[in-house]
Amino acid sequence: MTTTAAATAASVAPAGASAAVPKAGFDLLPLALVALLALGGWPLIGSTSTWLTLTVAGLSMGMIIFIIASGLTLVFGLMDVLNFGHGVFIALGAYIATSVFAGMADWTGSAQLWRNLAAIGVTVLLAVLAAAAVGWAFERVLVRPVYGQHLKQILITMGGMIIGEELIKVVWGATPIAIEMPEALRGVVTFGNSAVEKYRVFATLVGAVVLAVLLFTLNRTKVGLLIRAGVQDREMVESLGYRIRRLFVGVFVAGSALAGLGGALWGIYQHGVVPQIGAHVNVLIFIVIIIGGLGSTTGCFVGALLVGLMANYTGFLAPKVAMFSNIGLMVAILLWRPQGLYPVTNR
Amino acid sequence: MLNRLLSHDLPRNRGLAIALVLILLGLALTPFLFPGTKALNVAAKIIVFIVLVASFDLLLGYTGIVSFAHTMFFGIGAYGVAIASTRFGPTWGVIALGVAAALVVSLLLSLLIGLFSLRVKAIFFAMITLAVASAFLTLASQLSEFTGGEDGLTFKVPEALQPGTSYLDAPLLGASVDGRFATYYLLFAVALALLLAMLRIVNSPFGRVLQAIRENDFRAEAIGYRTVVYRTLASVLSALFATLAGCLLALWLRYNGPDTTLSFEIMLDVLLIVVIGGMGTVYGAVVGSVLFVFAQNYLQDLLKIGASAVEGVPVLAQIVSPDRWLLWLGILFVLSIYHFPAGVVGRLRALRRRGPKP
Numbered sequence: 174m175t176t177t178a179a180a181t182a183a184s185v186a187p188a189g190a191s192a193a194v195p196k197a198g199f200d201l202l203p204l205a206l207v208a209l210l211a212l213g214g215w216p217l218i219g220s221t222s223t224w225l226t227l228t229v230a231g232l233s234m235g236m237i238i239f240i241i242a243s244g245l246t247l248v249f250g251l252m253d254v255l256n257f258g259h260g261v262f263i264a265l266g267a268y269i270a271t272s273v274f275a276g277m278a279d280w281t282g283s284a285q286l287w288r289n290l291a292a293i294g295v296t297v298l299l300a301v302l303a304a305a306a307v308g309w310a311f312e313r314v315l316v317r318p319v320y321g322q323h324l325k326q327i328l329i330t331m332g333g334m335i336i337g338e339e340l341i342k343v344v345w346g347a348t349p350i351a352i353e354m355p356e357a358l359r360g361v362v363t364f365g366n367s368a369v370e371k372y373r374v375f376a377t378l379v380g381a382v383v384l385a386v387l388l389f390t391l392n393r394t395k396v397g398l399l400i401r402a403g404v405q406d407r408e409m410v411e412s413l414g415y416r417i418r419r420l421f422v423g424v425f426v427a428g429s430a431l432a433g434l435g436g437a438l439w440g441i442y443q444h445g446v447v448p449q450i451g452a453h454v455n456v457l458i459f460i461v462i463i464i465g466g467l468g469s470t471t472g473c474f475v476g477a478l479l480v481g482l483m484a485n486y487t488g489f490l491a492p493k494v495a496m497f498s499n500i501g502l503m504v505a506i507l508l509w510r511p512q513g514l515y516p517v518t519n520r
Numbered sequence: 521m522l523n524r525l526l527s528h529d530l531p532r533n534r535g536l537a538i539a540l541v542l543i544l545l546g547l548a549l550t551p552f553l554f555p556g557t558k559a560l561n562v563a564a565k566i567i568v569f570i571v572l573v574a575s576f577d578l579l580l581g582y583t584g585i586v587s588f589a590h591t592m593f594f595g596i597g598a599y600g601v602a603i604a605s606t607r608f609g610p611t612w613g614v615i616a617l618g619v620a621a622a623l624v625v626s627l628l629l630s631l632l633i634g635l636f637s638l639r640v641k642a643i644f645f646a647m648i649t650l651a652v653a654s655a656f657l658t659l660a661s662q663l664s665e666f667t668g669g670e671d672g673l674t675f676k677v678p679e680a681l682q683p684g685t686s687y688l689d690a691p692l693l694g695a696s697v698d699g700r701f702a703t704y705y706l707l708f709a710v711a712l713a714l715l716l717a718m719l720r721i722v723n724s725p726f727g728r729v730l731q732a733i734r735e736n737d738f739r740a741e742a743i744g745y746r747t748v749v750y751r752t753l754a755s756v757l758s759a760l761f762a763t764l765a766g767c768l769l770a771l772w773l774r775y776n777g778p779d780t781t782l783s784f785e786i787m788l789d790v791l792l793i794v795v796i797g798g799m800g801t802v803y804g805a806v807v808g809s810v811l812f813v814f815a816q817n818y819l820q821d822l823l824k825i826g827a828s829a830v831e832g833v834p835v836l837a838q839i840v841s842p843d844r845w846l847l848w849l850g851i852l853f854v855l856s857i858y859h860f861p862a863g864v865v866g867r868l869r870a871l872r873r874r875g876p877k878p
Contacts, residue, residue: 255643325861336850339850340847343841453654463648
């Protein structure tokens with residue numbers, strides 16, 4: 174699959190590639206698919222300004238989903254653990270956002286941008302720390318005893334999700350909580366005729382930063398090298414003397430932290446949270462990581478963008494079938510590439 | 521005779537056998553033993569859940585596939601009866617039509633999902649069914665002119681089953697023999713037949729192949745069984761049984777809406793019941809359903825007592841509050857996966873096996 178895909182794809186060799194080490198070309202076709210979807214939406218929607226609004230909305234939604242899903246896909250790729258309880262970290266992040274925003278109401282309500290950003294910064298920091306801590310405990314208590322047993326993993330992490338959701342209800346109550354958007358991020362920026370919500374631009378920027386950091390860590394640092402090697406062949410890395418389990422705990426905690434961050438952004442994006450937020454987003458991120466290819470970060474990114482765009486376009490064109498459009502997208506992509514957009518070897 | 525009826529899959533433990541007989545008698549005699557609407561409703565819910573959970577066990581316990589779309593088929597069954605009855609009026613023919621249509625839809629849908637996703641790893645199936653089920657839930661609440669949207673559909677059942685229909689003027693042994701009474705026994709008989717049919721399936725050569733696939737799919741394939749075909753068949757069969765369970769529920773409630781049959785909460789309930797009752801045993805579904813529905817209806821009362829005992833203690837009072845009963849079941853669920861993965865029934869059976877050894 175990989176070879177045929179790489180052969181048909183327009184491959185670009187990096188400038189510094191030496192002849193001695195053969196490098197697989199980067200597969201550009203999936204990225205082209207994003208562009209194709211965006212362009213295909215344009216004539217259907219008709220008006221350019223609406224299209225631009227929807228596209229930016231789709232991209233920002235995709236970015237937030239990417240932040241949440243990236244941790245999950247890495248955990249799966251590295252350790253073959255699919256965490257159905259990932260939604261707990263999302264919900265935790267979102268609920269912490271409600272508390273921080275309530276506590277810093279005069280900061281979020283202020284018209285000064287820096288004070289808003291500081292409030293969001295505190296939110297993000299707390300959400301990340303809390304999700305990381307809970308993630309560590311989750312791995313320790315629930316996931317560790319069931320390594321290598323898929324069925325039990327699914328059940329246990331689902332049980333973790335039930336317990337986590339109930340505990341969140343214990344702390345924050347079962348009723349929905351509204352989140353007030355920070356003052357300076359309210360409203361829209363206009364480009365010509367099209368209006369783009371400020372918060373969406375902000376979310377896209379945050380997503381881009383996360384993507385950059387993630388790609389840098391994975392591709393340019395030793396830890397990233399080990400993670401990628403672990404995804405490819407866990408036993409080999411272990412036999413070279415690296416403690417893959419410790420690495421895995423790190424990835425799990427980082428993945429949970431990312432989910433917390435994404436959850437906080439998502440909660441603000443949705444203007445409020447309900448206890449079931451984790452379960453709702455879970456569905457989206459599963460579609461994303463299936464589309465992207467389980468274990469692939471790039472695939473996860475492309476998949477998130479596709480899902481975000483698709484959700485916004487169909488939400489505008491045919492709201493009743495919006496949810497089904499993502500399933501349709503997933504089916505179409507799996508028919509084209511049964512292992513997802515960027516298949517990871519050995520899985 | 522009994523051996524044949526139970527397909528040679530006897531309880532194999534005295535305690536379990538006694539429990540099963542008690543449950544059977546209790547359910548059969550509920551209208552006489554516990555007159556009153558609440559008891560009858562609880563009993564009917566138990567009956568429907570037994571069928572639903574046993575059909576899920578066919579998939580999870582016997583074949584080792586995790587599906588999150590089981591309530592979707594449950595909902596299709598309930599909507600089949602509900603939509604047919606609202607459109608064409610309350611007659612038996614219409615109900616038969618609704619059941620048949622629901623079965624066909626479930627058959628096609630489960631075949632499609634199965635063929636599409638069971639080729640790859642089991643984990644794919646879990647995720648894809650989760651996505652499809654949530655999409656279906658959204659669709660059902662969106663197409664309001666067809667499904668009644670969030671409000672659902674309230675419909676009339678055939679006259680023989682309506683509560684107003686009275687068969688005997690005087691109550692018989694304390695039970696009023698009316699349409700509800702008839703509906704209850706219709707449910708009871710159908711559910712019993714379905715349960716025995718499922719027992720037959722899992723103890724047939726086909727069922728053995730399913731268990732072989734659960735234990736080691738690679739070997740099963742190597743012996744010469746096409747695992748994709750068997751897995752797909754198992755998922756289709758379990759979908760059909762779930763559909764029938766949905767039809768039963770709709771007949772009992774005379775109502776169906778997204779929250780009653782399709783919601784993810786019910787899926788989680790089913791998962792909890794299968795695991796706590798015992799995966800890979802049809803009897804586990806029976807025992808688990810009884811325990812769960814009782815817990816759902818009466819654990820809250822128990823927790824209320826507990827909550828009043830620890831009132832004033834800040835965190836503890838909230839944790840034992842009656843609204844948090846699911847928390848306790850979730851903890852029980854996780855513990856049972858760790859410590860007795862075969863559930864209550866498996867535990868009981870293991871007791872007997874260990875008994876005579878020393």
